Amino acid sequence: MLLAALALGTVVPATAGETRIPEAAIETAAGLRDRALAENPGYAIIEELTTVIGPRMPGTEADARAVEWAKQKFEALGFDRVTTVPVTFDVWLRGEERAEILGTVPQPLKITALGGSVATPAEGIEAEVVEFPNLQALADAPDGSLEGKIAYISNRMQRFRDGRGYGPAVAARSTGAVEAARKGAIGLLIRSISTAEHRFPHTGQMRYEDGVARIPAAALANPDADQLSRLIALGEPVSVRLMLETMTPGEYTSHNVIGDLIGREAPEEMVVIGAHLDSWDLGTGALDDGAGIGITFAAGHLIGQLPERPRRTVRVIAFAAEEIGLLGARAYAQHEATRVREHVIAAESDFGAGRIYALRSNAKDEAWGAIEQIGDVLRPLGIETERGVGGPGPDIIPLATRGVTWAQLAQDGTLYFDYHHTADDTLDKIDAGDIDQQVAAYAVFAWLAAEAEGDFGSAPPGSD
Amino acid sequence: MLLAALALGTVVPATAGETRIPEAAIETAAGLRDRALAENPGYAIIEELTTVIGPRMPGTEADARAVEWAKQKFEALGFDRVTTVPVTFDVWLRGEERAEILGTVPQPLKITALGGSVATPAEGIEAEVVEFPNLQALADAPDGSLEGKIAYISNRMQRFRDGRGYGPAVAARSTGAVEAARKGAIGLLIRSISTAEHRFPHTGQMRYEDGVARIPAAALANPDADQLSRLIALGEPVSVRLMLETMTPGEYTSHNVIGDLIGREAPEEMVVIGAHLDSWDLGTGALDDGAGIGITFAAGHLIGQLPERPRRTVRVIAFAAEEIGLLGARAYAQHEATRVREHVIAAESDFGAGRIYALRSNAKDEAWGAIEQIGDVLRPLGIETERGVGGPGPDIIPLATRGVTWAQLAQDGTLYFDYHHTADDTLDKIDAGDIDQQVAAYAVFAWLAAEAEGDFGSAPPGSD
Structure with a gap:
């Protein structure tokens, strides 16, 4: 685009005006939030993943089972399109x-x-x-x-x-x-x-x-x-x-699994939420990152049940091989290299199962009003909007370093490192009510970001 | 004794009157209590046992090291006499x-x-x-x-x-x-x-x-x-x-280790406190029962530092092989079969490291006033006297079934079964202040029971 070409390497507004979210979308978001709290769609997904798959170490047969599970789960949850991106690594x-x-x-x-x-x-x-x-x-x-x-x-x-x-x-x-x-x-x-x-x-x-x-x-x-x-x-x-x-038995190819709700007006533009599907071998990866999978899959599912699709595509990504070096995220960013600009904002849930207390983003100044509109819908969930702090989830880093705007739904991690990367990372550590709160927050965020008129400032260096 | 011989198998008062504790002994007990809280003598014993010995499974080389440690520790803590009782079992x-x-x-x-x-x-x-x-x-x-x-x-x-x-x-x-x-x-x-x-x-x-x-x-x-x-x-x-x-490598002989503070007036009469020295193999036996060892050894040590010995002997027993069937306690009761009547009251600390909240006993009616005198000194520690409830610690059971009066310094076990018999039974689960409170309680109990004029009703069937 012309404006971006005029200012390589800097954050450039897509339009001269402010990014805003229409009032009708805000009303729908409040309904999404309340349905998440009433219908509890997230916990059952975490329970199923951690029970029937168990530990999901990259390169194991459980990795392959998890990829199949994620594909089927996206289908069952009503996503429009399920695709995969291969991720190859040494096991x-x-x-x-x-x-x-x-x-x-x-x-x-x-x-x-x-x-x-x-x-x-x-x-x-x-x-x-x-x-x-x-x-x-x-x-x-x-x-x-x-x-x-x-x-x-x-x-x-x-x-x-x-x-x-x-x-x-x-x-x-x-x-x-x-x-x-x-x-x-x-x-x-x-x-x-x-x-x-x-x-x-x-x-x-x-x-x-x-x-x-x-x-x-x-x-x-x-x-x-x-x-x-x-x-x-x-x-x-x-x-x-x-x-x-x-x-070190050799090379293995796993897959990022992607579920899309295809946008009704701008299907090529994407709001990304996601989590990683792999886990360390010691526990069943309930907090890290079964919780994120359940939260983001369920959030997408709720949006998919609305009478109409969001204006932009809502993309839920189950990243592969996060634990051994963000390998799925790197492969994804590479795979999407020519479409980076179309990722308007991205957020990952990968910090356990504690409640979200803050919405943060590096959105451009002209989009901060829209971030605050999202924050207004999140406030009844105990979430404040914070500016100038935070950072992207791990699997968002490869996109963020290419200029994609990130959002962070910052979770309470007080207890996270009691369980993280240990045998004790199991389902019993998760409170279902905390998951509901987060499903609500991700559904609101993804829906509203996808409905926003105007962008959030994503501007990869050299993007056209 | 004559009175006992007249009423075999029933609880018989040693005298027709009430068992009472002299006022001077009460004053000394209050001082013992305050010194326990000020000097913190228990925690270091637990730390040493669980660190330099570690897990103490019956029949292992660590069992033998623990027995040597207990003998040396009794000596170092100023006990008058250290003896052992062999305990033989299949490993x-x-x-x-x-x-x-x-x-x-x-x-x-x-x-x-x-x-x-x-x-x-x-x-x-x-x-x-x-x-x-x-x-x-x-x-x-x-x-x-x-x-x-x-x-x-x-x-x-x-x-x-x-x-x-x-x-x-x-x-x-x-x-x-x-x-x-x-x-x-x-x-x-x-x-x-x-x-x-x-x-x-x-x-x-x-x-x-x-x-x-x-x-x-x-x-x-x-x-x-x-x-x-x-x-x-x-x-x-x-x-x-x-x-x-x-x-099952065969038979092994471990030992109960006994530390005595020899009574100044009635050395053959004993107030017993104790704990078990062995532990399961998975953890370091900090709660079960390093805590009890530290508490009772330290309580005896404090009494031993008084200007004079108690009227009766205060005996601290580190029982062997409790975990595999109270084997040390059974061997002790057998070994003392002809002297059961001389055990005037007995209490074991074997319920973790939580604070004591109640003093209980099956002391005879005529001795209940003395139990309440002990309770009065314990009350500032948050300990109430309770009648008609409770029971002896596990290693006291073989004595109690032979008619020895028991006391119970009942501990808060809310968290005990989070750690008991698991690999997670380690020193970090113990609060040093909680140990101080228990050392104070055991020192007070043992000193006052040893000073009591009159007995608590111990009356083994057939005792003479």
């Missing part, structure tokens, strides 16, 4: 794993391999453990000072409603093995990136770096990290045996 | 264990063998699961109706402050395998006897019966029981593979 699988303290105080430790970790030899590795209070302290250790040792990073994640304790803590998981190997360590243990005081070690993706030895890496449950730190504090050397079996 | 040990749902909805289940269970064949057993809502429904099933099947008892334990949900639920664990085998089942699964909504299966002792096939028996974590019940409710047959490795 990593967990096998047996165990650790124990050796010496005069022998006892087992609850650990789990970090995603992507190499295996140990079958008999495991045995070495003295050297504790560091955080990743930086490990990075500051002299080169070679950990020769033959196991590095142990013991910093504890802090609990906040918005989950902001995760970012600072998670670097130990992501890059700890690289830092440890640089110092000569033969293995890495970290305190779980988790707020739980339960013996569930927390997995999650880690990285290696070319040119640095690849050492096995595992997380200790919080009580086990406490125990290891207490023993080390007694002053005698503490040795651990760590055995991790991990497998 | 049962847990090995590998796993279960998974088969068929079209394959997924792993979190299970653990019940204590005493036989192993499965190395490859496990595979069979259809038949659900029963409770043990009675299983007992009511027709003979032979479970040929080749796995019986699954799904009743859920209810949560109460006094833990009264445990008794009705635990029968499924104790005798479920016998009932299931009578109907032809080849294995038993039960929902954990636990109030936790976490994926920690709950172990605990089970029994076989002569003449009935011994089938493997395991407990499912509550979320896994939910999952299995949901799948069964879908109406298709659900099959499970169950693999349990269990070992």
